[in-house]
Amino acid sequence: MNQRSQPRTFSISELAREFDITTRTIRFYEEAGMLEPERNGQTRIYSDQDRVKLKLILRGKRLGFSLAESRELIEMYDPSSDNVPQLHALRRKIQQSRDALLQQLADIEVMKNELDAAEDRCLEALKDLEPEPEGGN
Amino acid sequence: MNQRSQPRTFSISELAREFDITTRTIRFYEEAGMLEPERNGQTRIYSDQDRVKLKLILRGKRLGFSLAESRELIEMYDPSSDNVPQLHALRRKIQQSRDALLQQLADIEVMKNELDAAEDRCLEALKDLEPEPEGGN
DNA sequence: GCCCAAGTTGACGTTAACGTAAAGGTAACG
DNA sequence: CGTTACCTTTACGTTAACGTCAACTTGGGC
Numbered sequence: 073m074n075q076r077s078q079p080r081t082f083s084i085s086e087l088a089r090e091f092d093i094t095t096r097t098i099r100f101y102e103e104a105g106m107l108e109p110e111r112n113g114q115t116r117i118y119s120d121q122d123r124v125k126l127k128l129i130l131r132g133k134r135l136g137f138s139l140a141e142s143r144e145l146i147e148m149y150d151p152s153s154d155n156v157p158q159l160h161a162l163r164r165k166i167q168q169s170r171d172a173l174l175q176q177l178a179d180i181e182v183m184k185n186e187l188d189a190a191e192d193r194c195l196e197a198l199k200d201l202e203p204e205p206e207g208g209n
Numbered sequence: 210m211n212q213r214s215q216p217r218t219f220s221i222s223e224l225a226r227e228f229d230i231t232t233r234t235i236r237f238y239e240e241a242g243m244l245e246p247e248r249n250g251q252t253r254i255y256s257d258q259d260r261v262k263l264k265l266i267l268r269g270k271r272l273g274f275s276l277a278e279s280r281e282l283i284e285m286y287d288p289s290s291d292n293v294p295q296l297h298a299l300r301r302k303i304q305q306s307r308d309a310l311l312q313q314l315a316d317i318e319v320m321k322n323e324l325d326a327a328e329d330r331c332l333e334a335l336k337d338l339e340p341e342p343e344g345g346n
Numbered sequence: 347g348c349c350c351a352a353g354t355t356g357a358c359g360t361t362a363a364c365g366t367a368a369a370g371g372t373a374a375c376g
Numbered sequence: 377c378g379t380t381a382c383c384t385t386t387a388c389g390t391t392a393a394c395g396t397c398a399a400c401t402t403g404g405g406c
Contacts, residue, residue, distance in 0.1 A: 078278075083382080083383085084382090084383075085382070085383085094365080095382095095383090096265055096364065096365065096366085097265075097363085097364065097365095099384095099385095100363070100364060106365090113371095113372085113383095113384095114371075114372090114383070114384050114385085115353085115372090115382085115383055115384075116383085116384090131319070131320065132272075134273070134313065134316055135272075135273055135313060135316050135317065135320070136270075136271070136272055136273015136274070138271070138362075138363090139362075139363075140362090145320075148324070148325055148327045149323065149329070151330050151331045151333075151334045153334065154334075154338065156335065156338050156339060159331055159335050159338070160335075162331050163328065163331055163332075166324050166327055166328050166331065169293070170321070170324055170325055173317050173320060173321055173324075174270065175271060176272060176313070176317060177314075177317060179268050179271055179272055180272065180310050180313055180314060180317075182268070183268065183272070183282075183292075183306075183310060184307070184310055186286065187285070187303050187306055187307055187310075190285045190286055190288070190299075190303055191300060191303050193287070193288050194288045194296055194299050194300050194303065195300075196288075197288045197290065197296055198293065198296050198297075200270050201291065201293050201296070202293060206211060220352080221352090221353075222352070222353085231394085231395080232352095232353085233394070233396085234393085234394065234395095236354095236355095237393070237394060250353095250354095250401095250402080251354050251355085251401075251402085252352085252353055252354075252402085253353085261406090275390090275392075276392075276393075293354085298371070305395090333403065346353090
C-alpha cells in the first residue's frame with residue numbers, strides 16, 4: 073500500500089530539465105532569496121511549493137518582469153500579515169500589477185494588429201512575385 | 210499661409226521628454242543601429258518615422274523584448290524584399306512573434322486571476338482585522 | 347564678447363541575470 | 377576500489393542596456 077501521499081519532492085536537475093533552465097539558474101534564484109529548499113546534507117530538496125514558485129518566476133520572466141518584480145508578485149500571494157496598513161499597501165501593489173498587465177494587454181493588442189498588417193503586406197509581395205500556380209502543374 | 214505641411218521633426222530632448230527616457234538612451238538605440246536620424250551639422254534631427262520606431266522599441270521593452278527582438282519586429286514592418294525565400298522567412302518570423310504574444314496573453318490571463326485571488330485573500334484578512342464600521346460612528 | 351542651454355563624442359562605470367570553470371563530496375554500480 | 381553521475385561551493389567572466397562624467401561645439405540673448 074502507498075504510504076499516504078508522501079509530499080512529492082524534486083532534485084535540482086529534475087526541475088532544471090522540466091523547465092529547460094540550468095541548475096545554475098535555480099541556485100541563482102536561491103541566492104536572490106526567492107527559493108529556500110530543504111536540504112538533505114548538502115543536497116537541495118525542492119518541494120511542490122518550491123516548484124510553483126519557480127513557475128511563477130519563469131512566467132514573470134516571459135512577461136518581462138525582473139526578478140525583483142517577480143519576488144514582489146510572489147509575496148503578494150500570501151497576505152500572512154496581521155498588520156492593517158501593510159495589507160492596504162499590498163492592495164495597492166496588487167492594483168499596480170493589474171495596471172501593468174492592462175498596459176501589456178493593450179500593447180499586445182496593437183502589436184497583434186500590426187503583425188497582421190505586416191503579414192498582409194508580406195503576402196501581397198509574394199503574390200506579385202509568385203504569380204500563383206494556376207490549375208494543376 | 211502655412212508652407213505645405215513641412216514634415217515635422219523633433220530634437221533629441223523633445224523625444225526624450227515625450228517618452229520619459231534620457232537622451233543617452235536614444236543615442237544608445239542609434240548605436241545599436243535602430244535609429245538613423247538626419248543631421249544638421251552635428252545635431253540629430255528626428256523625423257516622424259524615427260519617432261514611430263522609438264515608440265515600437267519602447268513598446269517592445271514594456272513587453273519584455275530585448276532590443277535585438279525589437280529590431281526584428283521593426284524590420285518585419287516593411288517587406289521591401291524582392292526575394293521569395295526571404296519573404297517566407299519573414300512570414301515564419303511573424304508567426305513566431307504571434308505565438309510569443311499568445312503565450313503572453315495566456316500568462317497574463319492566469320496572472321490576472323491570481324491577482325484577483327490575492328486581493329480576495331487580502332480583503333478577507335482586512336475584514337477580520339477591521340470588524341467593519343457598522344452604522345454611524 | 348560672454349554666458350547659457352542644448353547639442354556632440356568619447357570613455358569608463360554599473361546592474362541584472364546568469365555562464366563557466368575549478369575543486370571537491372557522495373552514493374551506487376561493476 | 378575505481379569510475380560515473382549528481383551534487384556542492386567559490387569565484388571570476390560575460391552580455392545587455394543603459395548611467396555618468398568630461399571635454400568640446402554651437403546658436404542665441406544681453
